[in-house]
Amino acid sequence: MRTISTIAATNTTTATIAAVRNLGILAHVDAGKTTVTERILYLTGTTHKRGEVHDGTTVTDFDPQERDRGITIFAAAVSCAWDGHRINLIDTPGHVDFADEVERSLRVLDGAVAVFDAVAGVEPQSESVWRQAERHGVPRIAFVNKLDRAGADLDTALASIRERLHPLPLAVQLPIGAEDAFTGVVDLLHLRALTWPDGQADMRQGPVPAHLADEATARRRALEENVAELHPGALEEFCSRGTLSAATLAAALRDLTRTGEAVVVLCGSAYRNRGIEPLLDAVAAYLPSPLDVPPVRGARTTTDTTEEQRAPDPQQPFTALAFKVNAAPTGRLTYLRIYAGTLHRGDTVLDTTTGRTERVARILRVMADRHTETDHALAGDIVAVIGPKAARVGATLCTPTRPILLEAPVSAEPVVTVAVEARHTADTDKLATALARLTEEDPSLRLRTDPETGQRTLSGLGELHLEVAVEKIRRDNGIDAVAGRPQVALRERLVEGVSGFVYRHAKQDGGAGQFAHLVLDVQPIQPVQPDQSAHPTRHDTTEEDFVFTSTVTGGRVPREYVHAVEAGCRDALAEGPLTGHPVTGVAVTLTDGATHPKDSSELAFRTAARLALREALRTGRLHLLEPLAQVNATVPEDALGTVLGDLAARRGHVQATTTAGTGTGTAQVTALVPLVELFGYATRLRSRTQGRGTFTTRPAGYAPAPTA
Structure with a gap:
């Protein structure tokens, strides 16, 4: 029979897990993911100075290459507290070459915030990461960022979410002011104004501005009607009372977010510190805790496929999935999502994937590249451990007497290959060790040695992916590594x-x-x-x-x-x-x-x-196929003809060109181009558009390669 103290301890532990939110920040390149993350860390008191991407002072983009390039390359985990909740947050890359980092992160997350540019709306990589989250069943809320930009419009962004992502977007806020005059939002649930005056960090609450009162009332009514159509409990109250209380509306929005039937949409400007507090409140209110997620399932071992399941309970046998490995020369960090049980410092765990037992020497709470040591971690936690020497990405660590094998994240097939060698013969062995360590950290990189020439080749998801990998070898290991011309992976x-x-x-x-x-x-x-x-x-x-x-x-x-x-x-x-x-x-x-x-x-x-x-x-008869990439370019209208001609010269097939309605003097071009023709395209595009053109790519299948 359990004692009163045992019951109290169990209730306290359950409440602790219920207050956890494991979420990722997802978006297209330059939509403002990292800026949103930095503002969250600042407002929660985790940092005491706002980091800026353009200054290279961000917490999550701590790698020198991320700061040099101004983009997120590696998924970074941070932890903070807000209104009694502990938020474990992973800032994920937005570039398609690093989509595998997003895939591995989504595998261990319970929820996500999708960030959209208020001018561009749903961009190509936004759509890709949204589909990745959908595949993993990760509930999402949306944050329409950069409402202070010229041409920003919440309704246009909502329309693009509806048309390209297909869930019903439920805007719970109305912007106050537009573009440079954007100062805050109207909270439609409580019909109040939330404003952030220039030069002041604190959010102010007040009545809805008179000129927005009618529009706010109409939008609140439309929100109630949309929710009532989707949620039986809300429909019952709406039919009996003719309206919905804020509490009922919030509960219904939480349910609809978890089921994916609708997506709650908030808005603001992270750079100008507007809209982050309501976003944090929405994370706590609408996204699930580890207790809201179904028990994790897996096989008993690699040979015994009998299904096992583990609930997010500290009393269950310990079960965790390794989703990231940092195999640095100074020490090996293995990042874990704990699904069940409790992990204590000094515990011995089983790596079900290899059958090896490993000792956990230290448990660390992660703050990007900084860590705080702790004695134990509970179900629902995301932590890093030191001790396991052989656990790879996707490994299941569990109690040795109660084995379970969880499904590992699936890595994408590489499409680009380069030959890598050391400029100096004395560095050959060091290069081999560095390459092995690199592929251990990033399973989407594949290392191969040509049996005839002995040349080492590295394959990855794109030209930038391989550039970053080779530069990482140079910086981290002091090796003068030389990479050959990229080659695509034919079929x-x-x-x-x-x-x-x-x-x-x-x-x-x-x-x-x-x-x-x-x-x-x-x-x-x-x-x-x-x-x-x-x-x-x-x-x-x-x-x-x-x-x-x-x-x-x-x-x-x-x-x-x-x-x-x-x-x-x-x-x-x-x-x-x-x-x-x-x-x-x-x-x-x-x-x-x-x-x-x-x-x-x-x-x-x-x-x-x-x-x-x-x-x-x-x-028989075979065709040689080459990989295609979908190119989405944003270029000045006066350079459109030149850019289209260049794409045609690269054997590109233009799918769409849009010039009207952008409001910025730019054109959007979408084309299918053989991947081999895109090597060096960034430099060519900049030269043809006076540095104003940008583009993104994503895999688009294969097509017959031209015969010689």
């Missing part, structure tokens, strides 16, 4: 197959021999092309890259040999017959075969399948 796609391909593998060189007889049907998988009008030759790789089936009957090929045939086929697809690049879009059917009573084995059938599929692919 070979089967377009015409072969049926009834017969292959007989017989090898006898003393002792036990090898024998396998196979009959294969090798056919292409038709690519999915959802938008043929956008690019007539585009191949989207949303279908399965390889499908294997067996129609053999009568035991002519035993089951264990069938698995070996599938493995051999996968081996063959790693290097295609055209250029040695991976082959995609292949369906293989094993239709017949034969065995030898003594010489057949799994090895023989795997070898036979590899050789057979290679021969079959040479018999």
Whole structure:
């Protein structure tokens, strides 16, 4: 029987977890994510000076490259307190080359704040990170930033959210003033004005300005009607009373945020310190705590797929996921999201992924590049630990006697490759160690050594991604590393197959021999092309890259040999017959075969399948594919013709050009361009637009590469 003190302690712990908010800041490049984060840290008393991106004084953009480039590159975790809540916040990158950092962060978050530019609305990378959050089931609220800019308009931003992201945007604020005259917002739930006078840090509350009273009342009524249509409890009160109380409205907005049926929208100007306090209140009010999230699920071990689940309870067996590793020469930090149980300093934990046990020497509360030591951490916490030596990104750490294996974040496939070597021979071994450490920190980077030349190649998600990686090697390790010209990751796609391909593998060189007889049907998988009008030759790789089936009957090929045939086929697809690049879009059917009573084995059938599929692919017909990128450029209207001509010269296919309604004398260009043609494009665009042009890219599938 539990004592009163035990019950009280349990209730206190539950209340502590209920007050936690694990959230990420998501947005397109330059929408103001880092500035929002800096203002949150300042207002919560975590920092005593407002950091500025342009001054290189931000807390979360602490890496020298981030400060030099003025962009977020690495996801940074910070912790702060607001109104009795502890907020664990991760500032994520906005550039597409670092989308894997966003993916790993979203895997461990309970909620997110999506930041939008009040002029541009939903931008391409905004849409991408929104879809990533949607895929992980992470509830979001929106913050329309930069309302003090020329051309800023809340209603236009709301329309772009509705049209491009599709949830119903529920604006709970109305701006007071526009552009330079923006001074605050009307809180539609409580019908009050919140203002931030110039030169004063404190928020002031007051009555709604007379000239906005009618509009505020109308918008409050529209908000009530929209909420009542979506929420049964709110509908009941609305029908009985004809209106909704602020408490009912807030509760309904919380429920709709969690289910994703609608998104609460707030607004402000982070740079001018306007709108951050209500945003923090909304984080506490609408985003879920760890207790509101369903129990985490996983398999028992790598071999035992029996499902286990762990609730966010400190009394449950310890369960955590490693989502970030900082393998610095001075020490190895492993960042954990604790889903269940309690972790104490000195505990021994099991890495279910590798089967190794590790000792946790120290537990750290993280503040970007600074840390505060603590004795323990509870379910719902995000902390860093020192001690585990082999845990990689995606590893599950748990109580050794109660193993569980959580699903790891999936890394995107790299599309750009560079050769990396040390300028001085004496640094060769140091370079190898630095590259290994780098790929340990960032799983989206792939390291490979060419078996013929011995040259090391590094593959990543874009040109900037690799630039940052090589510069990190130079700065952190003092190595004069040299990178070759980037090369794109090509693919070979089967377009015409072969049926009834017969292959007989017989090898006898003393002792036990090898024998396998196979009959294969090798056919292409038709690519999915959802938008043929956008690019007539585009191949989207949303279908399965390889499908294997067996129609053999009568035991002519035993089951264990069938698995070996599938493995051999996968081996063959790693290097295609055209250029040695991976082959995609292949369906293989094993239709017949034969065995030898003594010489057949799994090895023989795997070898036979590899050789057979290679021969079959040479018999069929393949196309060489190159990766495409969707380019979204913002350029001056007077330079539009020059920019379009340059894109055409780069084999680009322009999808859309918009000049009307931007209000800034600029044009928006969207085009599909082969990725190989974009190397060095940033410099060319700046020179053709007198430094005023900017662009972003994102992956857009594959298309046939031109023949020589």
